[in-house]
Amino acid sequence: MNSIRLGDTAPDFKADSTQGEVNFHEWLGDSWGMLVSHPADFTPVCTTELGAMANYEEAFASRNVKVAAISVDPLDSHEKWIKDIEETQNAVVNFPLIADDERKVSELYGMIHPNDSATTTVRSVFIIAPDKKVKLILIYPASTGRNFEELLRVIDSLQLTQYEKLATPANWSKGEDCVILPSVSNEEADKMFPKGFTEIKPYLRLTPQV
Template identity: 40%
Template sequence: MSNQEIYSMPRIGDMAPDFSAMTTTGPMRFSDYIKGKWTILFSHPADFTPVCTTEMSGFALEKNFFEENDTKLVGLSIDSIHSHIAWVNNVRKNTGVLFEFPIIADIDMKVSKLYGMLQPGESETAAVRAVFFIDPNGKIRLIMYYPLNVGRNMDEIKRVLIALQTADKHKVAMPLDWRPGQKVIVPPPKTVAEMQEREASDYEMVDFYLAKKSI
C-alpha cells in the first residue's frame, strides 16, 4: 500500500466517490442510496471498542433529528459484516440502543482508501474518525477528521448540518459559532450600487462588507 494510495482523498467541492458495498442493512450502491438526500458518511476504527460505541450510539440516538432534517446516515469500519452484526446486537442488548442506519463492511479497505480514511501516522489498518457531509447533488460540502483517541462532537455535527442547509436555502454565510435562530451574514456587495443599497437597508451593519440579517 503506497502513501499516495492512502492519502488520496476527496476534497470539499468534489463529487462523493461512488462504490458498492455490503452493509448491515443489505447491499448498497452508494450513489443510489444518497440520491437526492443530505448524507453523513462517518468512519470508526473498529467494532467492539469503547469510543466507537459511544459515537455510533450518539448517531443512533439522534435518529429523529436526522430524519427531520432529511439526512441519511452511513457508518463504516474495517470489519466484516459478521462483526458488525454481532456488535450491533451486543450494543442493543447492553444499552437498548439499536444502530438502524447501514454500517459498511469495509474489510478489504476499498472505501476507506477511496475516502482517505486510512492515515498511516495514526494506523494503516484502522480508519480514522472521518465525517463527510454530502449534499443532495452528491457533492462533498464539509469534511471532519478526528484521531483514533478523540470522539466526535455531536452538537457540532448537528450544527454544521443545519448551517449548510440554511446557507443553501437562503444564499447566506454563517458567522463564528452560529446557531439556528441567530443572524446570518449577507454576501458582500459586488457593485457600488449594491453597496449603496445595503447602506440603506435594515441590515445590522458592521461595515459595508460585513452585514447581518435575521432569517
C-alpha cells in the first residue's frame, strides 16, 4: 500500500466517474481539491456523508474547492446509489463519484484497508492545494461520519496560512485571532500585521485575522 505524506504531490490519475472521465490534475485546475473515499456503495454512514457533501456545495465553491468521492464499486452502482442519496438526504449530487472497480486509484492513494477485505477502502480525506500538494490527510473509522463543518474549518485555516506567516490555534474559526509564527520578529510583525498583536509569551503572539 502506498503511503502519501503531507507535502507530497497528490498522485494524478484518469478514471470514469458519474460526471464523465476525470483527469484528476486537469480537473482540479487552479482550485483546491477534496477527495474522499468510501468503503462501498449503499452503506448507511456514507450515504449521509455524500448527501451532506452535496448540501455544502456552495460553501465549498465559495472557497474555490472542488470535491470528489471514490469507492471500488463500478459506475453503474454509483449511478444507482446517487438516486438513493438524493432521495434520502434531500440533496443534489453535482460532484463526481469516481468508479475504481480495478482499485487503481485506491492503491495509488493507499486507501485499501490493511486489516479488512482487499476490496475495502478506508474512509480517507485528502485536501489538496492548487499546487497539487497534499495539505491534509484524515482517516475515519467506518462507524463515524465525517464532520463537514470541521473540514471547512480546516480548509479556512489552510487557505489563510498558505500565504501568511500565521498559524491557527486550537478550536480556531474563521475570523478569530491567529498565531504569528515564531520565525517572525516583533519588528516584522509590526509591519506585516497592521491590526497589531498581543504578546502573551515571546513565542505566543496573537493578531486579528487580516
